[in-house]
Structure formats: C-alpha cells, structure tokens
Amino acid sequence: MSIIRPFRGYRPRAEIVAQVAAPPYDVLSSQEAREIVAGNPLSFLRVTKAEVDLDSSVDIYSQPVYLKAKENLHKFIAEGYLIRDETPCFYIYQQQMGEHVQYGVMAGVSVDEYQNGQIKKHEYTRLEKENDRAHHINTIGANAGPVFLTYRASSRVDAIVDHVREEKAVYDFFEDDGVRHTFWVVDEESSIKGLKKAFAGIECLYIADGHHRSAAASRVREIRKTANPHHTGYEEYNYYLGVIFPHDQMKILDYNRVVKDLNGFTEGEFIAQIAERFDLAEAADPKPEAKNSFGMYLGGKWYRLFAREGTYPKDDPVESLDVSILQSNLLDPLLGIKDERTDARIDFVGGIRGTKELERRCGKDCVVAFTMHPTSIGELMKIADAGKVMPPKSTWFEPKLRSGVVVRMLEE
Numbered sequence: 001m002s003i004i005r006p007f008r009g010y011r012p013r014a015e016i017v018a019q020v021a022a023p024p025y026d027v028l029s030s031q032e033a034r035e036i037v038a039g040n041p042l043s044f045l046r047v048t049k050a051e052v053d054l055d056s057s058v059d060i061y062s063q064p065v066y067l068k069a070k071e072n073l074h075k076f077i078a079e080g081y082l083i084r085d086e087t088p089c090f091y092i093y094q095q096q097m098g099e100h101v102q103y104g105v106m107a108g109v110s111v112d113e114y115q116n117g118q119i120k121k122h123e124y125t126r127l128e129k130e131n132d133r134a135h136h137i138n139t140i141g142a143n144a145g146p147v148f149l150t151y152r153a154s155s156r157v158d159a160i161v162d163h164v165r166e167e168k169a170v171y172d173f174f175e176d177d178g179v180r181h182t183f184w185v186v187d188e189e190s191s192i193k194g195l196k197k198a199f200a201g202i203e204c205l206y207i208a209d210g211h212h213r214s215a216a217a218s219r220v221r222e223i224r225k226t227a228n229p230h231h232t233g234y235e236e237y238n239y240y241l242g243v244i245f246p247h248d249q250m251k252i253l254d255y256n257r258v259v260k261d262l263n264g265f266t267e268g269e270f271i272a273q274i275a276e277r278f279d280l281a282e283a284a285d286p287k288p289e290a291k292n293s294f295g296m297y298l299g300g301k302w303y304r305l306f307a308r309e310g311t312y313p314k315d316d317p318v319e320s321l322d323v324s325i326l327q328s329n330l331l332d333p334l335l336g337i338k339d340e341r342t343d344a345r346i347d348f349v350g351g352i353r354g355t356k357e358l359e360r361r362c363g364k365d366c367v368v369a370f371t372m373h374p375t376s377i378g379e380l381m382k383i384a385d386a387g388k389v390m391p392p393k394s395t396w397f398e399p400k401l402r403s404g405v406v407v408r409m410l411e412e
Contacts, residue, residue: 003200003207007089009408010409017171017405021173022404026129044355044404046076050065061131089408091184095179101249102245102247106243108241115218118204119204123390130216133216141411175402179401243401247377253352262367276336292308292312294326294371297370311329323393349361349369352396
C-alpha cells in the first residue's frame with residue numbers, strides 16, 4: 001500500500017502566486033538565483049536558496065544560510081505572503097507544457113515507506129547534497145520543495161482527480177518558460193478519504209526527481225524522533241512533501257553529453273575507433289529516433305551511431321540502457337572517462353535546451369557532443385523494482401515542479 005497524508009499547507013495569495021513560485025533549488029546557480037530575486041523580491045528562492053540575501057563570500061552550505069532561509073520563511077508568513085489552509089488538505093497540481101499535460105496529487109508521503117523500500121529509488125545520492133537539504137529542512141522546520149513521484153496509473157485515482165479538476169482552480173498561472181501551472185485544493189472529506197483509499201491500493205511509489213530531498217527527509221525524521229521522548233509515529237515529520245503523478249503522464253527528455261577533449265585522438269582516429277564498435281554514418285537529424293542509437297556532433301558535423309548486437313547485455317536492465325551502452329563502449333574505452341560523476345572532462349545538458357546548445361558548447365569549451373534517446377518510465381520502474389540504480393544523468397523530467405506554491409510544515 002501507499003500511505004498519503006493531507007496537511008495544512010501554507011500557500012501564496014492568488015494575486016502573487018506567480019511571483020512567489022520558484023524553480024527547484026538545484027536547477028539554478030547561486031548567481032542565477034540572485035539575478036531572479038533582484039527583479040522579484042517575492043521569489044521563494046529567498047527560502048530555498050537563501051544565500052541570495054547574504055554576501056557572495058558566504059559558504060552556501062553554512063549555518064547562516066539555513067538561518068536566513070528560516071527567517072525569510074517566517075517573514076513570508078508574518079507579512080501575509082503565505083496563508084495557511086484551515087484544515088488538512090490534498091492538492092492537485094497540473095502542469096501544461098505545449099501539448100503535454102500532467103496532473104498529480106500533492107500530499108505528505110511516508111518516511112517509513114521510503115525507508116522500507118515502498119517508495120523506490122533509482123539513483124545514488126551524494127552526501128554533501130543530502131547534508132545540505134537535511135540542514136535546510138530541519139532548520140526551517142518545513143518541506144519547502146516537493147519531491148516528484150510517480151506510480152502505475154490507477155483509474156480509481158484518475159476518477160477522483162478528474163472530479164476535482166471540474167471545479168474552479170485556486171491558481172492558474174504561466175511562468176516565463178511558458179509552462180502553465182494550475183492548482184486545486186482538495187478539502188472535501190469524501191475526496192480526501194477517496195484518495196487515501198485509492199492510494200492504499202497502490203503497491204509502491206517511485207521517485208522520479210528528488211532523491212536528495214527524500215533522503216534528507218528521512219534523516220530529519222530520525223533527528224526529530226530521537227529528540228522527541230513522546231514520539232508516536234504520527235507527527236508531521238514522519239512525512240514529507242511529494243507530488244505524485246501517474247506513470248502514463250510522465251515526460252522524460254534526453255539527457256545529453258558534451259566532452260572537452262578526444263583523449264589524444266585526432267578527429268579521424270576517433271571516428272575510426274568508433275566505427276569498430278558502432279555502425280556510423282553522417283546524419284541530417286541530430287536526434288536519435290530509437291533506442292540503442294546516438295547522435296554525435298564532431299568537427300561541425302552530425303553523425304548517427306548505432307549500437308551493434310552483442311556489444312551490450314540485452315537482459316540487464318541497467319547495462320542495456322543507452323547511457324550505459326555509450327559509457328561502456330565509447331566514453332570509457334575511447335575517451336578514458338571512467339566515472340561520469342567525478343570526471344571534469346564531461347558535462348551534461350538537459351534536452352530542454354535543445355541540440356543548438358550542444359553545438360554552442362562544442363564551439364566554446366568542448367569538442368564532441370552526444371545526443372541520447374530518452375530513457376523510458378518503464379525502464380526506470382524496471383530498474384527500481386530490481387533494486388538497482390541508474391547511471392548518473394539518465395533522466396531529465398519536464399516540466400519541473402515549482403517550489404513555494406504549497407509549503408508543508410513539520411509541526412502542526
């Protein structure tokens with residue numbers, strides 16, 4: 001079963017929600033966040049990236065940043081920018097990017113289910129990022145940014161969500177990137193009970209984006225549990241903020257690679273080496289149309305690479321991923337990139353930026369780029385079900401959730 005819990009969210013007044021709503025903390029640099037806040041002092045980045053209100057010399061992982069985040073959150077509440085719902089609610093969060101529409105249930109999800117594997121992972125986490133989010137959550141006493149979750153679609157959930165979406169939305173706004181964000185408050189007892197019962201019939205949830213926030217929420221629960229001699233398991237800190245979308249609405253884009261050098265090869269030598277491992281031809285279209293094929297930009301030209309039979313294990317859910325095939329047959333043996341997580345010679349470009357960004361990077365600080373066919377949600381679930389993890393930078397989900405639209409406190 002999947003336990004979800006309603007909560008009394010703090011939300012912006014409708015007339016300022018577009019100003020408060022902010023991109024996720026981890027898709028912006030500190031400088032980019034400073035520039036946004038300079039033009040919009042109501043941005044929730046003042047809570048999720050509070051270094052924007054401190055001198056640039058301050059370590060972004062230091063206690064003054066977390067204390068400033070707490071101060072700013074309380075200021076948003078005290079000045080009436082955020083107002084709390086009177087009763088525990090669920091929320092429906094709909095996003096539209098072009099023709100694509102997805103709508104999920106915003107709720108408290110169970111730390112226990114994360115710890116016992118019912119909320120499934122597919123990525124490793126990095127300790128310094130876990131530490132950062134754990135300090136942030138525990139200091140401000142709130143989940144400021146939601147975790148992006150998915151589940152195998154349920155007609156029972158769909159029916160309730162569709163019923164709620166027939167009502168008037170509390171928010172309906174566009175962001176600068178053209179994505180439309182629409183929200184409904186689920187405060188009717190029958191709908192709340194219906195959603196809880198429907199999710200109780202769902203075997204598990206999957207983290208799509210937000211592994212570090214999930215791990216941090218687990219750590220914060222243990223900190224607060226230890227400090228609370230009257231711990232019952234029902235406290236708000238036993239849950240964390242998620243938006244849960246059905247799997248058949250997920251949109252995963254390609255997550256592409258750029259590399260800074262050819263590891264000592266000339267362009268001709270490099271192409272000759274590739275031709276021993278892949279079928280290779282010049283291509284007009286930079287994007288691969290199917291699995292097991294790749295685009296490559298080198299020397300001002302686009303090529304198409306096709307993985308050959310026998311160069312990867314088809315039955316292994318991880319090693320048969322395109323990102324694994326490229327790593328084991330090209331990036332490692334030819335370019336000497338042993339660990340994509342730590343090698344400074346490789347960088348990653350989300351598909352939302354387009355292939356022109358790859359060409360730009362190859363004219364600036366890189367020499368070769370690779371376009372990937374997007375990983376499927378089925379592949380992600382298969383790997384998570386097997387208890388395995390994906391290689392780094394395997395998925396790029398769009399559209400991104402906004403922070404600050406609903407804030408969940410750790411104390412009632």
